Amino acid sequence: MFLGLLAILLALASIASASPGCPAGCTCNDDTYVVMCEKSKLDVIPITLNPAIQRLVLKSNKIKTVDASFQFYRDLQYVDLSNNHLVNIPTKSFLHQEKLQELHLNKNKLSSINNRTFQGLKSLTVLNLRENFLEELSRGLFSILPKLEELNLGQNRISKIDALAFDGLLSLRVLYLDDNLLNSVPTTSFPLLGSLAELHVGLNAFTSLPDDAFNGLGKLSVLDISSAGLVNISANAFRGLIGLRSLNLADNKLLQIPTEQLSHLSRLEDLTIGQNEFATLPKGAFKGLTNLRKIDITGAKNLEHIEKGAFSDNLNLETIILVSNKKLEKLEDGALVGLPNLKHLVLRENSFKTLSESITSWNELRALELTDNPINCDCHLLWLLNSINSKNLTNVQCSTPVQLRDKSLRTLTADDLGCSFSDPRQQAIIIFCLSALGLLAVLGLLLFRYRQRVREALKDYKWNKRAISRKEHEYQKTFSDDDYITRTGQHHIKPIPVTEL
Template sequence: MKNYLNLIFILIFCFMNYFSNTLIDALCPMRCNCNDERLIAFCNNSLLDVVPITLNPELKELYLSNNQIKNIFSSFTVYRDLEVLDMTHNSMTSLGKKNFNLQNHLKVMSVSNNMITQINNLTFYGLSSLHVLNLNDNLLQDLPFRVFATLISLEKLDLSSNAINSVSPEAFSGLNNLKSLILRNNRLVRVPSVAFSHLPNLVKLDIGFNSFIEMPDYAFSSLMSLQELLLDSCSVTSIPETAFLHLSHLRQLNLRDNHLTQIPTEALENLKNLNELIISGNRVQIITAFAFRGLTNLKVLEMSYLSQLSYIDRDALIENVRLKKIVLEFNEKLKNVFIGTFDANSANLKYLSLRGNSMETLHSRLVQWQRLDFLDIRENPFNCNCSLVWFWKFLKESNLTTKEYLESVVCAKPPNLMSHPLMSIPVSDLGCYESKNSQYLTTTLIVFTVCTICCIFVGLWCRTRLTYLMHKKQYEQSLYPALTDDITYEKGRIIDNQVMCSPTTAIMIKPPIRIAPITEL
């Protein structure tokens, strides 16, 4: 009897198991892939126009991208344990109000690439556990009062590629845990500085590809935890001195493709811990001495596509002693980098790119070349002459990881070497002849030149001295004319019958003084 009952139980179990699998398959919509063990449903590209409500109510992850869903209504009340929801690339124009009221376990929601035009402070009601919200590539125009206030756990918010032109001062109120905010590619004309004051723990802010009329004072000073700031392609012409005040934790700053005409030294000076600065694609003409003053922790500097740049002061980087990577590429007016420009960085510099400038030569003392791990100097109009022999030898002996780049360096001058790879040219064709004879000849010429100069100098000195003595004698004779009446005795001859001169001497004797009688006076 007992064995009989066990058999009946096994049969019933097998029947129920088969029936439940069949039921699950029946409730999973066509074109969907449902995994009841992992509690995941993949309904991407399934031609759905509504959210299916027949899936496992204990579902954890639901993927509905690339369908034709226009509305969600109250479809998600069935799935209270949902943690991940992907509804990208649909046709939704609105998310309604309180449609996620029961999704207090939802952590990631993506509704990007729809046609959502507006959201309000009830749209996300109930999503108290949400960590990531992607609203990019929609048609949002404004962010109203406390629109995200219920998202108390939100850490990442992506609002890029909308049409946002207005942000309420209280729009981000309640987002105390937000770490990343992306407002890229919208229609903002003013930095919403007041709205940012509600984001005390923000680490990354991306507001690139907007068109700011001006940058206000203290624009980002409330974001004291900020570590990464992207301000690229924002039509910025100048940056106030106080714009980055209090950003002591900022590590990365991107100012690419703006309209800056000079390095904003005073504003940058507040960023004591900045590690990476990108200032490419601006209208800077001259990089002055101490341009990056105060950036003593800077490690990466990119200054490429500066179409007007023609001069870099040799002291421009003198305070940036920790620089490891310098990218100085495609600056078409930059013909020369002075010796000493990279002296302060030589101890740590490992990556140097001078590609695509207008440099005709390189100096052996520009940088400590042997310390570099990466070097790129392609697409410069090099004049392959004697000045590049040292570099030719360096390339032959170096073990750079980018040696294949350097082997493709070609000559632009002289005409007979145009388009020839530098490495393929015999050193003798570079116009230098470093033989012993030439060295001896050089030494001889130097010695001859020095001797000639010395002889000329001595001759001029002697001539000047003789002239001086002659003029002195004439001057003395003009002062004492009576000296011409002196009597000279020579070789034993008697002159004036008074004194006789010895045969070996000559004595000049003044005539005796005659005293006139009183009668003659």
């Protein structure tokens, strides 16, 4: 009976999904106006769907072109044609899609588009052309898309961008130009993008950034120049980026921290600068970045020294990430001192064998990560053991000594670490007492050795004192008034009369 009911339910579900005009392998919902045809082996856009559909997903099929089929679906708001075999898009293919807001054409084989390709898309806000074969962006290419807010042109073969290629994109907020063949930043095309807030130009073939490289992008908040091959950054390369909040310079070829260049970015909050060639973070490395809240230095293969005061200008730092820097064995004492807002310290996958308590103030720290370091668990880490137990900061595994290998520091005791006493204050008291006892012992030894001289000195002192006492007793006698009158009477001394003045 149960199997019979299950068969009926499956049949009903099959009938519902296979509504009239819904191709095999697709799911068509006439209540939500959504059609899903993912991996359905379609080679053309179906024309038998409900004309009222609003969301059409045709990803991962074998469709080679966009034809007149879209004219039947004038209420579409979302179309996904990604991961197909599109080679071209005929002019006016989207002429009737005035309500369309998102169009995804990524992962196809498009090699060219023109200023009439997207004609009719008056409401389009997102256009995704990532992972195609585009080589050039011509003048006014997107001028018919006045409401476009996000344009993804990453992972193409673009090597040339006309100065007026982005003309008309007054609402554009996000632009991806990463992973192309650009050998310089397309500075001349930026003044037309006054509303741009996010720019990705990494994974290109830059070697340097000239002065005013991003001229005209005064509202830019996020800038990604990672993996761009940068060797040199001019002193004023970032001039004019008065609102920049996030900067990614990771995976370039910078030999030192571009301190002067970064100092223009007074409002920067998030900096990623790992996978470069610098070996040292000098004192004041990030001078001028007074609003910096997070810094990520991951995979800097040559980094081995962080000087005291490296972050002295960055009092608002909340998160420091130092991960997978294989030559980094030690932090200079006080390297992270003076950061009152530091809450997260990530030190994974470095070469730390120990960690000094004096590198920073631990009062406000909420998270400390030290995993995957060759930690030597000895008494020098007693402070860390106490911090772990009191604040639940991190899980540290010991590498050495052999008897503690792979054990968690959290599970150990002071005796396991080779400490005589678990309380540092108790150690200090005992050391003081031992020092005092040692001093008394030395004094006792000296007194015993020179006891004869001490005895004679004391004897002379007492004899002299008694002699002085006898003389004082003889010469310093005092008399009472009665004795004085008696004595004067016996010698018939006439009293002297007293008169008042």
